Amino acid sequence: xxxxxxxxxxxxxxxxxxxxxxxxxxxxxxxxxxxxxxxxxxxxxxxxxxxxxxxxxxxxxxxxxxxxxxxxxxxxxxxxxxxxxxxxxxxxxxxxxxxxxxxxxxxxxxxxxxxxxxxxxxxxxxxxxxxxxxxxxxxxxxxxxxxxxxxxxxxxxxxxxxxxxxxxxxxxxxxxxxxxxxxxxxxxxxxxxxxxxxxxxxxxxxxxxxxxxxxxxxxxxxxxxxxxxxxxxxxxxxxxxxxxxxxxxxxxxxxxxxx
Ligand code: PGA
Numbered sequence: 001x002x003x004x005x006x007x008x009x010x011x012x013x014x015x016x017x018x019x020x021x022x023x024x025x026x027x028x029x030x031x032x033x034x035x036x037x038x039x040x041x042x043x044x045x046x047x048x049x050x051x052x053x054x055x056x057x058x059x060x061x062x063x064x065x066x067x068x069x070x071x072x073x074x075x076x077x078x079x080x081x082x083x084x085x086x087x088x089x090x091x092x093x094x095x096x097x098x099x100x101x102x103x104x105x106x107x108x109x110x111x112x113x114x115x116x117x118x119x120x121x122x123x124x125x126x127x128x129x130x131x132x133x134x135x136x137x138x139x140x141x142x143x144x145x146x147x148x149x150x151x152x153x154x155x156x157x158x159x160x161x162x163x164x165x166x167x168x169x170x171x172x173x174x175x176x177x178x179x180x181x182x183x184x185x186x187x188x189x190x191x192x193x194x195x196x197x198x199x200x201x202x203x204x205x206x207x208x209x210x211x212x213x214x215x216x217x218x219x220x221x222x223x224x225x226x227x228x229x230x231x232x233x234x235x236x237x238x239x240x241x242x243x244x245x246x247x248x249x250x251x252x253x254x255x256x257x258x259x
Pocket of ligand 1: 010171175176177178179215216217218236237238239240
């Protein structure tokens, strides 16, 4: 089963709407200069909410093939939820994706597996592809075994949401923003465990095409090693996605395999 790789840039709370326009323009020019094949490897950016309209307008005016998504959404469709954003609004902006359950939201905003599952269901309901983030600490991995905690987190989603087109992102907590990426072997171990869990819950017809990304200190210098693994279908890139040149180099990983 061949899966189209996805290189996703999670900007977190960085870049205002003017900086967002400049960054997406630079990314598009850099990839154009390199005759980038978007059908071969998809590229998506995940800017802050206040940037989304600007990014959408740029992408549609210049007919760019870069896709975009939001970093979070409400589990509710609309109503008295001050500060929250409905999946319906994101869909109306032509967002393709939405990140749910990023470890920063789990730890800083108390998002439980149940909330993450409800947000995943909301994304699917509104025709967005959720990028469901799961991860483990080094202590979890040592005490309970590779993949046990991320699989438990994903299981809550798999048990409560009907089979759907989702992307899963495995992001070990120790690797996020630390410069200490997991090894490709560690990441493969977890990503294959996650794929097995999807297979068991949703069947092979869903497990085989589901893209599983690795995230945590991905850079142009280490992306190729992850992409060689059979169960890793792309990357969720934080810090390195803020620099258009570096992010374009990550998306062009096929050109530096073996580095
Ligand atoms: P990082 O972040 O690439 O800066 O480690 C990844 C993420 O949190 O999605």
